[in-house]
Amino acid sequence: MLDSSYYDSTAPSRLDATGNFSSFISQTSRTSATTPPEEHEKAQSSGSRSAVSTTSGTKSHKKSGSKREKRPDDSPLPPQTLTAVHNQVAREMAVRAVMKAEIIDNVRTGVIFSMGNASGGSESSFLRLVADHLHAALHLRSSSFLFILADASPGASLSATTTSDGKGQAGNVLFVVGSTPELIQRGALLTCSKFVGRLVATSESSTALRLLNFSTSAAASTPFSPAQPDVTYTSDLGGASSLDPSTLWSALIKDLGDSAYDDTALRDVVRKASRAPIDPLRPPPGSKSIDEMLSDARAKLQRLSPAQAYRELQNSSLPTNPSRSGISTGVTGTSDMNSGGGAPALLVDIRPQAQREKHGVIPGALCIERNVLEWRLDPRCDARLAIADRYDLVVIVFCQEGYTSSLAAYSLQQIGLLNATDIVGGFEAWRVAGLPVEITPANGVPQERSLASRAGSVV
Incomplete structure (x- = not known):
């Protein structure tokens, strides 16, 4: 009788399939020790036939298997390229993010943090690859989505030139990827607000980040510092599924991912940016549109044409009644709110200065930018100009086209300057009417045009 160890170590199929000759020798020695010579020969003969039968079965199996597959079962798997591995990992990250997405007003939202090596350059390219796969996965579903992909690698990862002297600041890359430009814009603005003081650069201000937005192949050659990554990440999605740069925004943020605040802040960004906008046809009670505000302001003004404004500036008559003074209309036999x-x-x-430099100025006009207008002309304010020492002052305000000036003149009336008004059509109408303007050409020498050189001086 054979012991159990015999069956554990001498299965003919395992012997022939693996070529374990040491087990076969052990089997022979144990058989000789436990059986008579006659039974030993019989068992050996039977074992040989069984081995031959098993070997034949194995060969038959391999032969039939070769018909089902192009390679033998025992041949190694073909090696995967590094690009294929990168795409597989990026695809899995994208699919996992889609499955765990939070839905806000029918918009899928989520935040993905990735941590790479200290150099950071390759991590930014990899995140760009994840963005491609994320867009492709959700594009097939025709879903609205907004995701933020952030590089949480420790230490400074990338740097972009942000100053005029060419110096750069380091930060971690962040991508905002969405289904529409509107979602991207809201996400970008809220991200900038959340990271005030830590925002290094954005794709609007950095050429390197703009190049990174366009494609994963361009991402591998963007002029970032430090050294370029050793790994090139290339998407396998093809041109038809590539991400539209208008639905991608990127930024560099200092020490991104170093604190728990960053995760909370980014999730708050995608939630708030994904909320459906308020119906513009249902404004809050008591509010006014800008057109209504402008109409109400103009209803309280006695606006002047450019010619009337020019005549008012040249008016040298004295008031017939010292207690009553105001703007004359310039039209014979008529007057406005006060006679004389x-x-x-x-x-x-x-x-603003940029508009004055671009379009020209009216010689003699007093330049007071809108943000300080009330402080300079309020007789009760310590920051007022010396001329603003009386409430019957005639202030004729103008802007480029006559819209902002109406609101500004109404604001001056509210602080007590009841004779404040503006010019219909603004500077453009003044210029078209042939009244004096001064243009600064490319050589920087002012050129006076038209009627006079001192319009707007104090009369």
Whole structure:
């Protein structure tokens, strides 16, 4: 009788399939020790036939298997390229993010943190690859989505030139990827607000980040510092599924992922940016549109044409009644809210400096930008100009086209300057009317045009 160890170590199929000759020798020695010579020969003969039968079965199996597969069962799997591995990992991350997405007003949202090596350059390219796969997965579902992909690698990862002297600051890359430009814009603005003081650069201000937005192949060659990554990440999605750069925004943020605040802040961004906008046809009670505000302001003004404003500035008549002064209309036999005239008149240009440099100025006009207008002309304010020492002052305000000036003149009326008004059509109408303007050409020498050189001086 054979012991159990005999069956554990001498299965003919295992012997022939693996070629374990030491087990076969052990089997022979044990058989000789436990059986008579006659039974030993019989068992050996039977074992040989069994081995031959098993070997034949194995060969038959291999032969039939070769018909089902192009390679033998025992051949090694073909090696995967590094690009294939990168795409597989990126695809799995994208699918996992989609499955765990939080739905806010029918918009799928989520935040993905990735941590790579200290150099960080390759991690930014890998996140760009994840964005491609994320867009492809959700594009097939025709779903609205907004995701943030952040590099949480420790230490400074990338740097982009942010100053005029060419110096750069380091930060971690962050991508905002969405289904529409509107979602991207809201996500970008909220991200900037959440990371005030830590925002290094954005895709609007950095050429390197703009290149990174376009494709994963471009991402591998973006002019970041430090050294370029050793790994190139290339998407296997093809051109038809590539991500539209208009639905991707990127930024560099200092020490991203170093604190728990970052995760909370980014999730708050995608939740709030994904909320459906308020119906513009249902404004809050008591509110007014800008057109209504403009109409209400103009209803309280006696607006002047450019010619009327020019005549008012040249008016040198004294008031017939010292207690009553105001703006004369310049039309014979008529007057506006107060008869007579004689109060000091000022022409005030409230346009920003960029507009004045681009379009020109009215010689003699007093330039007071809109953000400080009330402080400079309020007689009760310590920051007022010396000329603003009376409430009957005639202030003629103008902007580029006559919209902002109406609101500004109404604001001056509210602080007590009841003679404040503006010019219909603004600076553009003044120029078209042939009244004096001064243009600064490329050589920087002012050129005066038209009627006079001192319009707007205090009369």
